Amino acid sequence: MTFRDDGYAAIDWAARSLETVGELPVLAQVEPGELSAKLPASPPEEAEPFAAVLRDMDELILPAMTHWQHPRFFAYFAVTASEPGILGELLAAATNQVALHWRASPASTELELRVVDWVRQLLGLPDGWHGHIEDTASTSTLAALIAARHVTGRNVVVCSEHAHSSVEKGARMLGMELRKQPAVELAMTTDFPLDDVACVVATVGTTSFASVDPVRELAARAHAAGAWLHVDAAYAGSAWICEEERWSQDGVELADSLVVNPHKWLMLPMDCSLLWTSRPDEFREAFSLVPEYLRTPEDVYALSEYGPALGRRFRSLKLWAVLRCYGAEQLRAVQREHIRLARVFARLVEDDPGWELVAPQRLSLVVFRKNVSDEENEQLVERANRSGEIFLSHTKLDGRYVIRLAVGNTRTTEADIHQAWEVLNR
Ligand SMILES: Cc1ncc(COP(=O)(O)O)c(C=O)c1O
CATH class of the missing domain: 3.40.640.10 (Type I PLP-dependent aspartate aminotransferase-like (Major domain))
Structure with a gap:
């Protein structure tokens, strides 16, 4: 295979990954050391084809990934690696x-x-x-x-x-x-x-x-x-x-x-x-x-x-x-949509007496908790994350455990926001 053929295959892999990431569990469903145990302990003596690397991406690496490109990644600050950005990286490496x-x-x-x-x-x-x-x-x-x-x-x-x-x-x-x-x-x-x-x-x-x-x-x-x-x-x-x-x-x-x-x-x-x-x-x-x-x-x-x-x-x-492939207008539209989606989630929290917003909703971040003990909130987040449907993170405010939901992926829709709420209530 040539660089060109391998390159097309790699782009196909990347495109498929972006198209299907939403169907995967957001949080990696592996235990610590699980991937290490599957990786060869020493490097290959003989050259391998790039196709072998792509195959291992599917079989070994992908299952051990937490999917930052997933529409229901709501932890830390959720982010998007956009297509023009990915291609820009390719040109920079080339x-x-x-x-x-x-x-x-x-x-x-x-x-x-x-x-x-x-x-x-x-x-x-x-x-x-x-x-x-x-x-x-x-x-x-x-x-x-x-x-x-x-x-x-x-x-x-x-x-x-x-x-x-x-x-x-x-x-x-x-x-x-x-x-x-x-x-x-x-x-x-x-x-x-x-x-x-x-x-x-x-x-x-x-x-x-x-x-x-x-x-x-x-x-x-x-x-x-x-x-x-x-x-x-x-x-x-x-x-x-x-x-x-x-x-x-x-x-x-x-x-x-x-x-x-x-x-x-x-x-x-x-x-x-x-x-x-x-x-x-x-x-x-x-x-x-x-x-x-x-x-x-x-x-x-x-x-x-x-x-x-x-x-x-x-x-x-x-x-x-x-900057060129989005243009300022589209970048603004993406951010406004993320802020709107965060507001949708904040309203769901506000309207339910079993939950509370612990800080005013700012930008694309909602900080909230269920009106139960810290331990129960912590377990709730852990169960939600383990489900693979959503991924949230937490912080502490005045010593209390609080939950963070951050919107930042261009694939996130209002249905994803409702699903997050549904998972937490389930
Ligand atoms: C306000 C603020 N400053 C700094 C950082 C660190 O960023 P980096 O990972 O680029 O070092 C973060 C990460 O989330 C952040 O939220």
């Missing part, structure tokens, strides 16, 4: 650009700057910000903390008790001190001392509740004290393509850095995290280190001077493909 600096890939460097700027425009962010692509929000936030420490010469990070664990992990990796600030009505309080603070991290769209911190006030206080303000809008930031969701952008124009993940809610396959800074020169200073072998006669951009990685993937290609 051309294998390693964008160390401009010369190593003018295309990757210049396309990345352009499409990240397209997203900046679509989200209504200020002119003049510098944006680039990192793999994940965890890396983007780590990079922001590095820049904040470099610029301020201080070593303390402050974030909300509801901030994502990546903030704590970043601080820990950098040996920075983390201070978690309590929240009132899920929003970070602002009455903390700032004299030794390097970075204040505000979250727009927290992981547990999609709640929003008072960014404007945090920015004003941080800047008055010489601290950096990083905004984590990994999930919610994508919703700013819809004008009616821009209320949560209030104050973001004052940020020193901002992360938004198109792989969460702009239909991109993992991974693609956008990191903007309004202080590009200082940001670059924190990272710039050009060894002799990377010096070139052109005095131009190296995006590797804005983050931890040297070799950079051609991630902008899939972002370009998605």
Whole structure:
């Protein structure tokens, strides 16, 4: 078989997988170690055909998958790897650009700057910000903390008790001190001392509740004290393509850095995290280190001077493909539908006295619980997930177990929402 034939077979496999994923159990129905036991312990000595890999995809790998492309995947933040995004990944792998600096890939460097700027425009962010692509929000936030420490010469990070664990992990990796600030009505309080603070991290769209911190006030206080303000809008930031969701952008124009993940809610396959800074020169200073072998006669951009990685993937290609093949209008329509579907579910919860919404429904996330004990709620989620019909996740609010239902897949319909409700009540 040739690359071309194998390629057609792989695309057939992918297309069939997308067409039929809804018929599979969402949560992998395997025990830990079950796949490992079926995989050869050592690598093959002789070459095998690619068809053997595809066969094993069906027989071994697929049954051990939790299906993130499933219409009833409602856990964490549900996502979609759209078709143009998948094909963009294929082209990126085929051309294998390693964008160390401009010369190593003018295309990757210049396309990345352009499409990240397209997203900046679509989200209504200020002119003049510098944006680039990192793999994940965890890396983007780590990079922001590095820049904040470099610029301020201080070593303390402050974030909300509801901030994502990546903030704590970043601080820990950098040996920075983390201070978690309590929240009132899920929003970070602002009455903390700032004299030794390097970075204040505000979250727009927290992981547990999609709640929003008072960014404007945090920015004003941080800047008055010489601290950096990083905004984590990994999930919610994508919703700013819809004008009616821009209320949560209030104050973001004052940020020193901002992360938004198109792989969460702009239909991109993992991974693609956008990191903007309004202080590009200082940001670059924190990272710039050009060894002799990377010096070139052109005095131009190296995006590797804005983050931890040297070799950079051609991630902008899939972002370009998605932005072009959807167009802003269709991306807005997808998000509005997800928010509408979340509202449908929130109403079902609200209208049933046996259940309660534990936080206001924000964007495509509903946080709720049954009016029974924590243990019973936990068992309920576990049974629902084991059924394979739906997949939900949980969090805690004031020590109580609460259930999260997040809509984020383009295949999800209102019937799926009703099925989720039916499974939980069954
Ligand atoms: C608000 C927020 N920030 C950061 C992250 C981490 O994202 P990543 O997996 O891209 O590191 C998440 C993940 O869900 C998140 O919800």
